[in-house]
Amino acid sequence: MTDAPPAPESLLAAPDQATQREIVSEIEAIHAAHAKAVADGTYRGGQTLYDFPPYRSSILRHPTKNPKLVDPETIELTSPAFGQRDVAAIEADLTLQHAGEPLGERMVVRGRVLDGWGRPVRGQLVEIWQANSAGRYVHKRDQHPAPLDPNFTGAGRTITDDDGWYEFTTIKPGPYPWRNHRNAWRPAHIHFSLFGTAFTQRIVTQMYFPGDPLFALDPIYQSIPDQKDRDRLVSTYDHDLTEPEFKLGYRWDIVLSGQHRTWFEPEGEEH
Amino acid sequence: MIVSTPEGQRIPGTAGQTVGPFFGFGLPYELGNEIAHPWSPGSIVLTGTVYQGNGDPIPDAMIEIWQADSDGTIPEVRGSLHRDKYGFTGFGRTGTSDEGRYTFWTRNPGAVDGKAPFIAVIVFSRGLPDKLHTRIYLPDDEAALAADPLLASLTPEERATLIATRAPDGGLRHDIHLQGEKETVFLAY
Numbered sequence: 001m002t003d004a005p006p007a008p009e010s011l012l013a014a015p016d017q018a019t020q021r022e023i024v025s026e027i028e029a030i031h032a033a034h035a036k037a038v039a040d041g042t043y044r045g046g047q048t049l050y051d052f053p054p055y056r057s058s059i060l061r062h063p064t065k066n067p068k069l070v071d072p073e074t075i076e077l078t079s080p081a082f083g084q085r086d087v088a089a090i091e092a093d094l095t096l097q098h099a100g101e102p103l104g105e106r107m108v109v110r111g112r113v114l115d116g117w118g119r120p121v122r123g124q125l126v127e128i129w130q131a132n133s134a135g136r137y138v139h140k141r142d143q144h145p146a147p148l149d150p151n152f153t154g155a156g157r158t159i160t161d162d163d164g165w166y167e168f169t170t171i172k173p174g175p176y177p178w179r180n181h182r183n184a185w186r187p188a189h190i191h192f193s194l195f196g197t198a199f200t201q202r203i204v205t206q207m208y209f210p211g212d213p214l215f216a217l218d219p220i221y222q223s224i225p226d227q228k229d230r231d232r233l234v235s236t237y238d239h240d241l242t243e244p245e246f247k248l249g250y251r252w253d254i255v256l257s258g259q260h261r262t263w264f265e266p267e268g269e270e271h
Numbered sequence: 272m273i274v275s276t277p278e279g280q281r282i283p284g285t286a287g288q289t290v291g292p293f294f295g296f297g298l299p300y301e302l303g304n305e306i307a308h309p310w311s312p313g314s315i316v317l318t319g320t321v322y323q324g325n326g327d328p329i330p331d332a333m334i335e336i337w338q339a340d341s342d343g344t345i346p347e348v349r350g351s352l353h354r355d356k357y358g359f360t361g362f363g364r365t366g367t368s369d370e371g372r373y374t375f376w377t378r379n380p381g382a383v384d385g386k387a388p389f390i391a392v393i394v395f396s397r398g399l400p401d402k403l404h405t406r407i408y409l410p411d412d413e414a415a416l417a418a419d420p421l422l423a424s425l426t427p428e429e430r431a432t433l434i435a436t437r438a439p440d441g442g443l444r445h446d447i448h449l450q451g452e453k454e455t456v457f458l459a460y
Binding site for chain 1: 286
């Protein structure tokens with residue numbers, strides 16, 4: 001044996017392989033404790049729980065100490081600049097990146113990027129990546145035995161316009177299995193990565209589709225304990241955005257509040 | 272969802288989610304870790320390993336850095352995604368290697384507003400439910416470090432997790448521990 005680290009694929013399976021029922025009951029217990037802490041006024045965390053054991057790989061990867069509340073310095077109140085030099089217009093259409101047409105349900109997702117006061121975030125970078133329509137990622141470590149699509153990579157970029165709008169044309173991703181527990185399936189989702197006007201507003205998140213039956217079973221979606229916060233990650237079907245005989249339309253707005261002042265405030269300290 | 276709150280009213284932010292395991296084809300990009308062109312005047316290597324709670328390195332984390340140039344100015348130039356191999360955009364991104372290592376070519380940030388110079392850092396990882404902010408301070412100016420309000424509020428052990436080590440080649444070494452005895456100090460704003 002050597003001290004070489006294990007192959008990354010082997011890390012993707014949780015060692016205990018709990019049942020779905022066990023995972024759901026863990027989620028419910030954590031959510032109930034969270035709701036009580038909120039009701040008691042003792043909750044000091046953010047919208048997403050870092051300590052969330054139903055998501056098994058988080059057990060060794062979440063900080064155990066409270067983050068330090070700091071006043072952001074100048075560099076943290078600014079953000080990198082991106083522009084048309086960085087992103088070509090065609091990068092916003094994930095169906096046009098190969099010689100042929102990808103398989104699956106063609107769709108458009110369009111929305112606005114706003115700050116915590118509802119002001120548009122202009123000229124900033126939005127990046128997405130996703131599985132194909134069969135639920136397979138173009139990634140060497142994805143072991144899901146579903147087909148790759150030679151005409152679909154699943155990564156796109158765009159820059160928000162002067163009113164904060166972004167738009168991507170893509171293929172609706174499929175749900176896919178993972179090895180968090182036995183018979184674990186992720187609801188269909190598109191990963192989003194955004195920059196705001198300050199580095200503190202940086203966000204990576206996931207957009208979901210309305211009415212997904214896997215929501216209640218998924219420990220990643222459920223790592224956000226408040227139903228209202230979870231609802232904000234779900235896109236809205238918009239028939240006005242749907243193009244006849246061509247593609248279905250979804251709307252999804254993103255708010256970069258960068259406002260975490262409720263986090264873990266030390267007892268008795270005013271902020 | 273569709274936000275219909277009028278401009279000027281406080282609205283709740285969108286919650287973050289894990290970057291997951293398969294960001295490798297979506298986020299890292301060519302020359303993403305070369306904020307300064309390698310071996311160009313003033314360029315240094317910033318490198319370290321990202322660890323999880325049991326001491327194992329994390330092969331599927333992603334580190335982003337954002338910093339001032341060596342004269343303390345904050346870059347406003349575009350082109351982080353398409354490097355011209357000359358300009359300094361201040362932003363870099365890289366995934367960790369199979370050994371958990373990240374490496375950037377960058378420059379030493381200069382002091383901004385006369386304060387202790389540091390590099391702003393965000394950590395993403397499979398298994399990390401949301402992003403984490405931290406800082407990497409330059410080790411050189413002890414008076415500036417002593418005057419830093421964040422560092423002053425920390426224990427010596429915590430403080431050590433935020434200050435890089437100067438390597439013999441002039442570069443910076445800095446490990447990040449998501450959990451454990453040497454757990455890095457993470458920040459909330």
